[in-house]
Amino acid sequence: MAEALVLQVEKDNIVTLTLNRAEARNALNRPLLEELHRILVTLAPRRDLRAVILTGAGDKAFCAGADLRERLNMTDADVRAFVPLIRGTITDVERVGCPVIAALNGVAFGGGMEMALACDIRIAAQGAVMGLTETSLAIIPGAGGTQRLPRVVGLARAKELIYTARHLTADEALAWGIVNRVVPREQLMDAAHQMAAAIAKNGPIAVQQAKYAMDMGYGMPIDAGLAVEWKCYEQVLHTKDRVEGLRAFNEKRPPVYRGE
Numbered sequence: 001m002a003e004a005l006v007l008q009v010e011k012d013n014i015v016t017l018t019l020n021r022a023e024a025r026n027a028l029n030r031p032l033l034e035e036l037h038r039i040l041v042t043l044a045p046r047r048d049l050r051a052v053i054l055t056g057a058g059d060k061a062f063c064a065g066a067d068l069r070e071r072l073n074m075t076d077a078d079v080r081a082f083v084p085l086i087r088g089t090i091t092d093v094e095r096v097g098c099p100v101i102a103a104l105n106g107v108a109f110g111g112g113m114e115m116a117l118a119c120d121i122r123i124a125a126q127g128a129v130m131g132l133t134e135t136s137l138a139i140i141p142g143a144g145g146t147q148r149l150p151r152v153v154g155l156a157r158a159k160e161l162i163y164t165a166r167h168l169t170a171d172e173a174l175a176w177g178i179v180n181r182v183v184p185r186e187q188l189m190d191a192a193h194q195m196a197a198a199i200a201k202n203g204p205i206a207v208q209q210a211k212y213a214m215d216m217g218y219g220m221p222i223d224a225g226l227a228v229e230w231k232c233y234e235q236v237l238h239t240k241d242r243v244e245g246l247r248a249f250n251e252k253r254p255p256v257y258r259g260e
Helices: 030-043 068-072 076-095 111-117 145-153 155-164 170-175 185-200 204-217 222-237 240-251
Strands: 006-011 014-019 051-056 061-063 100-104 107-109 121-125 129-131 181-183
Touching: 006 030, 014 030, 014 185, 030 076, 051 061, 051 185, 061 100, 061 111, 076 111, 100 111, 100 185, 107 111, 111 129, 111 145, 121 170, 121 185, 129 170, 145 155, 170 181, 181 185, 204 222, 204 240, 222 240
Parallel strands: 014 051, 051 100, 061 107, 100 121, 107 129, 121 181
Antiparallel strands: 006 014
């Protein structure tokens, strides 16, 4: 039996997904995308999950983007049909209900960078390199890069990166606000799991609603964003977890949240 193209491990309500094509720098071919889509669709509605960690196999690449060897054999019609699969799968990453952490273990170019941008938090290993490199191939980012990157770094910097197809080091990405942390390579997965554990300690419904409020409200006029925030607050107002948080504070003990 062929080895899975996406490895899935779950422990303590935290799922780790590993793109498993190390020999191809975890490039996005159709079988990998279809497998990742199937997994993400099952994860998206789960309210018991605290966090998802997304990383790549091996020590060279998080994801090198679309598989250009596969692309060489595609007609224009094939490409037209394929790009929505990449875009849709990356949107699936963004739509997972709990926070998604990208652990960037190596290069993240093109679609790989777009996938990282769809995550909530990005932690990079020292030596990782990233960029939206599509214009160097006479195309443009087609899986959300032109929309998500400006929301992270601002329009002017996004234009510079996309127009020039510039590669950023992990430290440059940190300075530009693209990644949240840079850690030694051997500490990457520990750092990602520590981040996931820090999230998991908090009320899961509250974290999920906070994510929804920020994702939906960002870019809206402030009044519309505040309306979204209030609707999300109403979702936590009558939960058992909210009562547990108050009791735990009063009793000077750690809260035990159950997602109820």
